[in-house]
Amino acid sequence: MAGPVLEVRDLSVRFETDDGTAQAVDGFSFSLGEREVLGIVGESGCGKSVTMLSLLRLLPATAVVTGSALFGGTDLLAASPARLRRIRGREISFVFQEPMTSLNPSFTVGRQIGEVLRRHLGLSRRDARARAVDLLDLVRIPAPASRVDEYPHQLSGGMRQRVMIAMALACDPKILIADEPTTALDVTIQAGILDLMRDIRDRLGTAIVLITHNLGVVADIADRVVVMYAGRKAEEAPVHELYDHPQHPYTIGLLGAIPRRGVERLREIPGLVPRLSEPLPYCAFAERCPRADSRSRSEVPPLEEVRPAHFVACFHPGSE
Secondary structure (H helix, E strand, O other): OOOOOEEEEEEEEEEEEOOEEEEEEEEEEEEEOOOOEEEEEOOOOOOHHHHHHHHOOOOOOOEEEEEEEEEOOEEOOOOOHHHHHHHEOOOEEEEOOOHHHHOOOOOOHHHHHHHHHHHHHOOOHHHHHHHHHHHHHHOOOOOHHHHOOOOHHHOOHHHHHHHHHHHHHOOOOOEEEEEOOOOOOOHHHHHHHHHHHHHHHHHHOOEEEEEEOOHHHHHOOOOEEEEEEOOEEEEEEEHHHHHHOOOOHHHHHHHHOOOOOOOOOOOOOOOOOOOOOOOOOOOOOHHHOOOOOOOOOOOOOOOEEEEOOEEEOOOOOOOO
């Protein structure tokens, strides 16, 4: 059996600020298999995006990153700048949250896609433009031969998101990281984006990391899910196992907040996320957890396998 295409071990990210040190990610580990779609889920501020940005060393200089991230025999966190530039955009691509701010409003979408192709593959301007048309067609943008000469503001939100995906796929990467790719899109367009990502995995064999706060999104596409809370891994399981048998109280709370037909009021998780500027030598969810006891408030729960391929960091796991 082939090994993982990406293996991250004990990743920690802290930021030095005027108010002290903020621990954004704390000992986070995960692996990504070939052709796998891995969902990383959690509420805003839990460390999802910071985790993935740190792997490609896209964080500001105030970030202190430790751990390892093995990709094709290379530790991304220790690679030389030249090696990292070859990997970014070519072998590992990133689809950022907001396409309108990620795309340059001064250049056509074809030129922006072509820049990736010319930089990494050395294509001529003519060949890069032809390939850009093919990529727009791949991501199901209508009339790609004319859209290639349009500017970002001339496209809808869903089309701009597809352009971002086309840019990310330009060099046939091994890994595609998609950060909230369906945020601010209506449900019909969301479904189209998810169908597109599933098709990309099936046709191109690309492994995908899907970052989202929406468990309903990962249910439709992910093979495996990691739930993050306050920079730590709370739970990890195959997607159907997680939905059928959630073990961590935080995961149960997230599932209870998914809108359902016939449910007038969504369940809420009481309390607030802990301050990351303060040390957390105990369960980060303890102050919000109905199962917490003195042990939860004095020790960090280890990640343990409670069901086959189902791991949880909780002293009192179990479905409701």
